[in-house]
Amino acid sequence: MFGDAATDPPQAVEVLNPQGAGVALILCEHASNHIPARYDGLGLDAEVRSSHAAWDPGARSLSLLISAALDATVVASCVSRLVYDCNRPPEASNAMPVKSEKFDIPGNQSLSQASREERIATVYRPFCDAVDDVVAARQAAGRPTVLITMHSFTPVYFGRPRAVEIGILHDDDSRLANAMLAQAHLLPHRRIERNEPYGPADGVTHSLKIHGQVHGFANVMLEVRNDLLRTAEDEQAMANELMTLITPALETLTLEGAGRV
Template identity: 30%
Template sequence: MRGPMVESVVPFAILARGASRNRPLICQHRAAGEATVLHDAYETIGDPAAGPFLFTCEHAARRLPEWQPEPADLPLLDDHWGWDVGAADLTRELALRCGSGALLSRFSRLVCDPNRAPDEPSFVVREIAGHTLSWNRAVDEAERARRRARYFEPYHAAIDRALADRVAAGPEVRLCSIHSFTRLFDGRARAMEVGVLYDDHEPYAQRVADALAREGFAVAHNEPYSGLAGLIYSARRHGRAHGVVYLELEVRNDLIATAERARAVAPRIARALAAYAPGVSAISRSDSGPAGA
């Protein structure tokens, strides 16, 4: 059954550019849950070769495809160690509202981390706070390579294909990686609600940050992690490989911890992302002003 009809908040002119006359209507009114394709390592939503954005979500799932966790493992799988709480629901909503495609991982970051380079020690985490994860207890280099081939590479190959198709089809596309972070860190509350992470594209990041502030969010640049420190691996890898503008959004997970909360927050973030869409100059700052302006 088709889901509820949702109107896109991205300007029609942006959606329509480079598409057939009928495509904008499909993008503006795509039903929730429609055109979702599941693969072992990733999930595709909508048509990644259409729309002004390609969304990715590297930490979308807490799924262990091949392993049965021990009871002591479960709390770690369920919290931020295992996945980015709420990020998958938010990514789906943004793809829907922005008339764009999305690619989401279908394996826990504790299998292997699709937002880390494979040669990094944190690509496969054995131990968390003194607890050894049961499925990572005996991981050696051969097992790291096997997981890379089975999960990491198919996920990133899908992003590569989607961006190659989208760039070839034209017009421009923006890459946006969606993540979430915890409200508490080392026992202290984080006041920020959304972080805009970037390295090469500060003018675009500034536009998005300004637009998010106008939507009422407490915004920070390159927090709680920094793109300048190499902590946006996936967005940077694919953005640079395909010559597209890229950034990562980190949303505080208490704001999107349930599907209902993600649906409530998504329209505000989607409106802010309109400032990042192709066809909107990164230099013009006429829309920058105080929150609520």
């Protein structure tokens, strides 16, 4: 389980394959369930700290597998989303959630403004700064970019089973999502849906907007049901399936200028 070490990692964010020459930049905001020692476990037991509430199981592994296939840079958070959800702006009520699905988060109850600012400064800002640095380097080199954010979701939410297996999400810019959905027939055994199990109205497209749309990058958020990611073999199989959608989708996108696809 990534990030559940006895000691804190030296940083809040990691940049993997920083010299990747591929067109894609992959973000994994919920890569880790690590809760830094200064937060005293947020008052949670081990079951909650390892659950989908604390991270997106399999999302980091998928990010790395797709990175290898595309020679893509990956920016991943090293801190649990229960400390700070890097796919939410500071003003969002669920950036530091007091409850996640059925789980109460004691360490997030009645946070002072100073405590909130500390988490913004030590978790969220470093993640955003790392993305900005990668984007700036790509733009300076005149390299086209598409943005992919990688997530997983629980098969049962508030007691209700979810039939969707792969969600392809977008906000105002649907270019990459449309191009991927046009290839869904290549995976007839999978239930693939647009803006499911979440969509823009749920506030999940923050990263797409501030790291993708603002630069004119074609962008997409991928959600994979986590019961399909239980083993390394599952993760590799799913990465192959996602590449079945991603590869032809990238080929259909037209270059629109330096730093854009």
